[in-house]
Amino acid sequence: MRPRVTSVGYIHRSRAALPFLYPDHIDRDSLDALPRLPGVYLFLDANGTPLYIGKSVSIRARVLAHLRTPEEAAMLMATARVDHVRTAGEVGALLLESQLIKEWQPPFNAMLRTLRETHALALEDGNPHPLVCGSTDAAPGREIYGLFGSRAAAEEGLRALVRRHGLCPALLGLESRIHGRSCFSHQLGRCHGACVGTETGQAHAERLRAALAQMQTTVWPFDGPIGIVEHGEDMRQVHVVDRWAYLGSLEGKKRRLRTLARRFIDIDTYRILAAPILGGQLELVACRIERGVVHFTE
Helix, strand or coil, X not given: CCEEEECCEEEXXXXXXXXCXXXXXXCHXXXXXXXXXXXXXXXXXXXXXXXXXXXXXXXXXXXXXHHCCHHXXXXXXXXXXXXXXXXXXXXXXXXXXXXXXXXXXXXXXXXXXXXXXXXXXXXXXXXXXXXXXXXXXXXXXXXXXXXXXXXXXXXXXHHHHHHHHCCCCCCCCCCCCCCCCCCHHHHCCCCCCCCCCCCCHHHHHHHHHHHHHCCECCCCCCCCCEEEEEECCCCEEEEEEECCEEEEEEECCCCEXXXXXXXXXCHHHHHHHHHHHHCCCCEEEEEEEECCEEEECC
């Protein structure tokens, strides 16, 4: 079952074509309650289990678009009601959608749902190796390269880097090395010959670092967690993030978060926030977290 791009995003295509009927069976009160405001919406089955989770700057408009999309007939037939969670703006909606999809693993979400641990490349003894990115790997002074959804994806990213820049896979541990013989890539004209001495080890190492620099991940530019302040039409939220891991959002007098003992860099959080944070487009406030309670230092 391959995903299809519809007017409302990525969604799994039905295994067999189904006749499309407007879903009158979906709880009307839940639809009437949908606001024309930012947030996350959840298509729920009769047991209250999410079938699909999405986000929009206008929850009502986006959900109504789903209801008129024939390609989503299978999901709509299984839906009993549509729930929603308001956010102050688009940033909060993006962060919450990503978090809920990973938590619930909805069957009709084709994107975001399978990432558990983020991997990157890091230099060890001069060679890049995949590693699971914990919170300390995003700390200032740490150099990591690329962000990948699995170890296999990180290894393939390294192989692609080697091919693109004519590096030696044997020297980098990607290919068995026989002393005195060139690597297979050199025989194909892809390796510059560091394995047989036609390129010096120093020159190869410099080219490797230059290639990795093009995919270097921005480390966390703060000393600790931060709050991203977002103002909505009738609400104000503070989204708490630490080393590219989204920890939750606060509103009103709420100050307690449900945090995990071990935090990992999240690819989606990085992609959502890196550019606007580094570009100075967001309102930020410093904070610290003690036993799950957030203390702001405004």
